[in-house]
Amino acid sequence: MTITLRLAWRNLWRHPRRTWLTAAAIAFSAMLLVFMITLQLGAYDMVLDNSLRIFTGQMQIQRAGYLDKPQMRTTIPDARRLAQELRRATGLAAVAARAQGFALAASGTRSYGVPVIGVEPEHEWRVSTLPHVIKSGRYLAAVDAREVVLGAALARNLKIRVGDELTLLGAGKDGSTAATVLPVVGLFESGNLDLDRQLVQLPLVTFQDVFSMDGDAHVIVISGDSLDDMGRALTLVGAHMPAGPNLVLLGWERLIPGLKQLIQADMVQNWFMYISLIVVVTFSILNTFLMSVLERTREFGLMLALGARPLRIGGLVLLESTLLALMGLAIGIALGFCIALYFYFTGFSFPGMKEIHAQFGLPGVITPKISLLTLTLGPAVIFAFTAAASLYPALRIRRLAPVDAMRTV
Amino acid sequence: MDQSTEHTVVCRGVSKVYRQDAVAVPALTDVALEIPKQDFVCLSGPSGSGKTTLLNLIGGLDRPTSGEISVDGRRIDLMDKGELAELRLRRIGFVFQAYNLIPVLSARENVEFVMQLQGVSAAERAARARAILKEVGLEGLEDRRPGELSGGQQQRVAVARAIVSEPSLVLADEPTANLDSKTAENLMQLLRHMNTEHSVTFVFSTHDKLVMDFSRRLITLRDGRIVDDVRRE
Ligand SMILES: Nc1ncnc2c1ncn2[C@@H]1O[C@H](COP(=O)(O)OP(=O)(O)O)[C@@H](O)[C@H]1O
Ligand SMILES: [Mg+2]
Numbered sequence: 001m002t003i004t005l006r007l008a009w010r011n012l013w014r015h016p017r018r019t020w021l022t023a024a025a026i027a028f029s030a031m032l033l034v035f036m037i038t039l040q041l042g043a044y045d046m047v048l049d050n051s052l053r054i055f056t057g058q059m060q061i062q063r064a065g066y067l068d069k070p071q072m073r074t075t076i077p078d079a080r081r082l083a084q085e086l087r088r089a090t091g092l093a094a095v096a097a098r099a100q101g102f103a104l105a106a107s108g109t110r111s112y113g114v115p116v117i118g119v120e121p122e123h124e125w126r127v128s129t130l131p132h133v134i135k136s137g138r139y140l141a142a143v144d145a146r147e148v149v150l151g152a153a154l155a156r157n158l159k160i161r162v163g164d165e166l167t168l169l170g171a172g173k174d175g176s177t178a179a180t181v182l183p184v185v186g187l188f189e190s191g192n193l194d195l196d197r198q199l200v201q202l203p204l205v206t207f208q209d210v211f212s213m214d215g216d217a218h219v220i221v222i223s224g225d226s227l228d229d230m231g232r233a234l235t236l237v238g239a240h241m242p243a244g245p246n247l248v249l250l251g252w253e254r255l256i257p258g259l260k261q262l263i264q265a266d267m268v269q270n271w272f273m274y275i276s277l278i279v280v281v282t283f284s285i286l287n288t289f290l291m292s293v294l295e296r297t298r299e300f301g302l303m304l305a306l307g308a309r310p311l312r313i314g315g316l317v318l319l320e321s322t323l324l325a326l327m328g329l330a331i332g333i334a335l336g337f338c339i340a341l342y343f344y345f346t347g348f349s350f351p352g353m354k355e356i357h358a359q360f361g362l363p364g365v366i367t368p369k370i371s372l373l374t375l376t377l378g379p380a381v382i383f384a385f386t387a388a389a390s391l392y393p394a395l396r397i398r399r400l401a402p403v404d405a406m407r408t409v
Numbered sequence: 410m411d412q413s414t415e416h417t418v419v420c421r422g423v424s425k426v427y428r429q430d431a432v433a434v435p436a437l438t439d440v441a442l443e444i445p446k447q448d449f450v451c452l453s454g455p456s457g458s459g460k461t462t463l464l465n466l467i468g469g470l471d472r473p474t475s476g477e478i479s480v481d482g483r484r485i486d487l488m489d490k491g492e493l494a495e496l497r498l499r500r501i502g503f504v505f506q507a508y509n510l511i512p513v514l515s516a517r518e519n520v521e522f523v524m525q526l527q528g529v530s531a532a533e534r535a536a537r538a539r540a541i542l543k544e545v546g547l548e549g550l551e552d553r554r555p556g557e558l559s560g561g562q563q564q565r566v567a568v569a570r571a572i573v574s575e576p577s578l579v580l581a582d583e584p585t586a587n588l589d590s591k592t593a594e595n596l597m598q599l600l601r602h603m604n605t606e607h608s609v610t611f612v613f614s615t616h617d618k619l620v621m622d623f624s625r626r627l628i629t630l631r632d633g634r635i636v637d638d639v640r641r642e
Binding site for chain 1: 465468470471491494495496497498499503505508509511512513514518521522523525526570
């Protein structure tokens with residue numbers, strides 16, 4: 001250990017109580033930040049995961065231009081075979097083709113304009129939760145079955161039930177009139193009102209038949225096994241993109257830009273709070289640093305007299321504050337990690353949260369996200385602030401003249 | 410040949426005026442002084458006569474208001490802050506009246522501290538610190554902190570630190586002021602020993618008669634002027 005390091009370390013322990021108090025302030029704020037950030041990012045992941053699972057999927061392949069202008073004729077040709085090849089090449093199970101159109105859905109008495117989706121029932125259940133939330137009846141049986149399922153709220157509005165018939169009236173890919181009457185076999189209730197009030201699904205082959213699509217579809221929906229798996233899935237699919245006509249791979253940020261903005265807005269709001277906390281702690285630390293420098297003016301004067309450069313003494317002061325900060329941060333990260341770990345296994349919730357979450361189809365508890373980033377991001381920011389705070393007393397030393405400093409009592 | 414190279418210290422027309430609340434306090438007035446190599450000089454004079462001021466100027470700790478000062482033939486009144494620090498680090502050893510040592514470092518570490526500033530390797534530092542502490546009679550006490558040493562022992566550590574990097578000049582401002590007479594005498598004997606053994610020029614100040622008697626040359630200051638300068642050998 002160099003003399004400078006020894007000097008810095010021992011200087012810290014000249015006032016053990018003051019050092020511990022300062023370290024405790026740093027540790028406490030680090031612990032709080034670690035806990036809040038793991039929870040916050042855990043909540044984002046939960047919301048994101050659930051949003052993507054319901055219907056959109058983690059990524060989609062589309063014909064270029066379809067996202068901005070979803071026209072019936074902007075299709076992926078031979079989509080079922082493409083999806084099949086993608087499954088084989090990437091090893092990903094959750095790959096499903098969809099065709100999407102608009103139609104007037106009519107029962108005996110009422111009619112609504114609604115989105116109509118053609119799905120592959122044998123694959124759709126892997127990319128979407130809708131097949132799992134059938135409230136009455138059953139989900140679509142086969143890719144060429146002539147039947148529909150629809151949202152429970154939509155069915156209520158149309159005043160139809162399982163067993164009734166639904167009339168669909170729209171325009172096919174070639175502009176021809178598309179019309180069919182299909183029996184309702186099931187109603188889904190996802191908790192997502194947009195979907196429950198609007199969506200109609202029918203088997204893809206039936207859709208292609210009714211809307212004159214030939215073998216075309218509009219999107220191929222793809223998801224990794226979990227949210228953590230998304231990055232890997234994205235690279236895999238990217239590497240195996242079919243060399244087809246003008247196809248693009250779109251991540252969720254492109255598919256649901258609003259969700260990303262929502263998360264970012266929330267993030268900004270939270271960081272505003274975190275930074276306020278850090279600033280308060282920083283000022284109390286600055287006070288300690290200043291005190292420890294002022295009370296040693298004579299000692300610094302001696303060092304200057306012996307020929308030490310002010311920069312070197314400033315470096316010593318920085319080293320002391322760095323050691324102190326690292327000590328506090330290490331304790332804070334350890335405690336924060338323990339708390340996060342506890343809630344990782346038990347799940348975090350507060351009174352009333354379960355009820356609110358249930359309305360949006362979210363799990364009742366938040367699982368903190370434990371990663372290198374969530375554990376170190378907050379502490380890193382605290383470190384930057386304390387380093388900046390110790391810069392001031394360190395730079396003050398430049399103003400010391402050896403004779404004056406040594407005269408100080 | 411420039412005569413200043415034969416002298417460790419040369420002062421010509423040195424004055425120092427302190428400004429205190431817009432009042433000018435003359436501390437030194439027109440001081441001329443030549444100190445040959447390996448001299449052992451005592452600055453005496455009553456309190457306030459300017460001893461500390463003169464030592465600070467010679468040591469490059471402060472600047473004269475006017476006049477020239479050379480150390481080892483180099484004009485230090487013309488040096489900038491950084492050059493002065495370098496001069497103090499490499500060529501001048503200091504022993505102050507009190508608070509000489511860094512309290513959290515042991516005797517050995519205090520001695521090594523300056524060598525570290527000079528960039529001496531760890532192995533050499535350790536060897537030289539051990540040797541010099543033995544020479545000043547502190548063998549076995551190397552690992553004690555200043556608080557665990559007597560006043561006399563602390564001053565010996567300061568002497569060891571001042572001498573360890575073989576400077577050409579050691580300045581000691583009332584080094585015995587806080588010591589009893591027996592300890593003071595021992596310290597002066599040590600300084601004399603260092604003066605001859607290490608060929609170092611010594612300038613120290615005191616107003617203690619007993620300490621003056623150790624000097625080879627006694628300079629007396631009064632009101633910031635040299636009023637007497639006698640060689641005693
Ligand atoms: N920093 C200072 N500001 C103002 N006056 C000072 C300062 N330092 C010393 N003096 C004055 O300069 C004169 C010489 O002081 P000093 O060199 O300390 O004398 P000595 O060391 O012989 O006691 C005294 O009158 C003292 O009051
Ligand atoms: Mg004095």
